[in-house]
Amino acid sequence: MIDAVTARQRFAEYYGHAPAGVWSAPGRVNLIGEHTDYNEGFVFPFAIAERTWVALGGRADRVVRVATSFAPDAVEIHLDDLAPDAVSGWAAYPFGVAWALGRFGGDLSQASGVDLFITSDVPVGAGLSSSAALESAVALALDEHWGLGLDRLTLAKVGRHAENEVVGAPTGILDQSASLLSESDAAVFLDCRSLDAEVIPLHLAESHLTILVIDTKVEHAHATGGYAARRASCEAGAHALGVSSLRDLDAGDLPRAQRVLDDETFRRVRHIITENRRVLDTVRTLREQGPLAIGGLLDASHASMRDDFEITVPEIDLAVSVAQAHGAVGARMTGGGFGGSAIALVAVDLVPAVSKAVRDAFAERGYGEPVIFTEQPSAGARRDA
Template identity: 85%
Template sequence: MSDAAGTQQLFTEYYGHAPVGVWSAPGRVNLIGEHTDYNDGFVFPFAIAERTWVALGDRADRVIRVATSFAPDPVEIHLDDLAPHAVDGWAAYPLGVAWALGRFGADLGHVRGVDLFITSDVPVGAGLSSSAALESAVALALDEHWGLGLDRPTLAKVGQLAENEVVGAPTGILDQSASLLSEPDSAVFLDCRSLDAEVIPLHFTAEGLSLLVIDTKVTHAHATGGYAARRASCEAGARGLGVSSLRDLDVDDLDRARAVLDDETFRRVRHILTENRRVLDTVRTLREQGPGAIGPLLDASHASMRDDFEITVPEIDLAAATAQANGAVGARMTGGGFGGSVIALVADDRVAELTAAVRAAFAEHGFGEPVIFTEQASAGARRDA
């Protein structure tokens, strides 16, 4: 029952009274720009059709209680007890948002508690940012219900802080920004240093192109070591090159970086600098030539993630290579890596052929069957009821 009406009904059945409203936020696909966000760089994500819904009901006390269709037991905590280490598991996401709102100026000492019920059809662990969808829906709901008046870029920071400090995942602001700022048939060109955002039309449908998502079913978790290790390498590279962030460098600095850094750190830095350039080139190419011309940039991004950043896995590389060999305009892993999904931009009339080729390749290699579906660039977070 993952829609506004179904979530509203589940809330009523669970708590015994109707909610005051239902809010939702989408997952996202990152078209290009991976691991650049926490390096103050450029990203280019868009919202997907799959969403997370949050129904909210008022309480007379100061307890916040969360329940969900995907876990058996509710979690509750007094608003005065909210703290980074006070909750864990799935509830760390919504309750972390409540805590983080207080860090961005909300006076949590003068608000009443709430009951929340959460449903979602965003695939978990697929690199489509189910976590940011949850954080963004809760942030929008609490901001409106509590009358906080925070703008959407600030709510994106709230979600990021919750994920960093409460969940314990050192992610950047890409996912929350995509979930909160996206518009239909468009992607969000975001400067993660200034947080300036521009909505860029994609025109996939008009050009007869489909965006295919290949969920390898290899799940990942950003709170585990690989993601954090990559971030630490980027910070070490910046220190070694005497800058506060890799955003302060460009591809012209790579020769100096090679001379100063060890090989692994150099390759991590090279991915970030070339990926920033690829994001800028993708936006320019879309404007000047249209979506059919961005394929080589997608392919180059995947190669960089595979060889320099080393965040792919065999299933991911097979999906990308098979898509590239079977008619895709371009294909790359999307998301933080170590599993998740590949996106392939493909002509509408070749979707079935490419899908069959990927399924056959996975079977031949003894991998589990992937889940393959097309995506539409969709609207961002909203109130639904």
């Protein structure tokens, strides 16, 4: 088990002294609203129980040194040398955050160096945003240690900027917002244009529901081509239709879009338009009827990602269809796609049966065994010690 105590201990073992503090941030599940964030649309994610911890200690110089439980060697850089092209690999995440803090109002000219030790139990490559958990924990730790006083929405922007400009992944702000703004048994309804955020209670526990996460173990990476290609298609569609963002379109624009666009671009655009509507309908339905009524919207979201946006893989599609067939309220892929995880909204007493059915179906197809676990929406980033 990894927790704040573990992070403190590993920092002390590595650096030879106790840290000044420990901060953590969670991964996330996106309940609905996929690829809408960079289109200035609507998203509805929640934080999960699994977290990334960052233990921090001060230094007398201006060197930032980072060690982790998942890489053999520490890496370091002088604060004056921070730049988007100065680092690569996993170190691009923490160093990218340090650099981006200076781009969002943080004065780093007098900042002292730090030692960081990072440890995590957020699954990597599962579509649960281990990257945003790392970025958010580091951002919160450095903001407090350096006394920058940035609010959480700004820290979410910092994480997004680091991922876009330093890591090279063209993601939106969904993941960092979920990691920094979430509350227990609730999801964050985020308008990615205005960045207005509202925490919406989900009432899963009182409805005897849970989120079943099915990690297919098919790894994905946002910095590679598929994600960037979908973003480029969306931008091309918006340009051809004469709008600054697909957020400016609704279902009434689909006939014109079909006339103007080639088939592939049209289907990409249709996914974004209909997914934005599904997010709004999910929030409204939750308020009016509760979580048992949102299953059809989750199912429709998956079909759109599979057929229009074409970001699912056979393992994901199988997990979703089997969960649906064995009593899930609704199921869909979650995350950027091309691998990762599916989620199913399931009655607590059906979890064993649904889990077994999915494992059996994977074995029958010759797929690797999925990792299946339940999640309840959890609290966002915090100082732990």
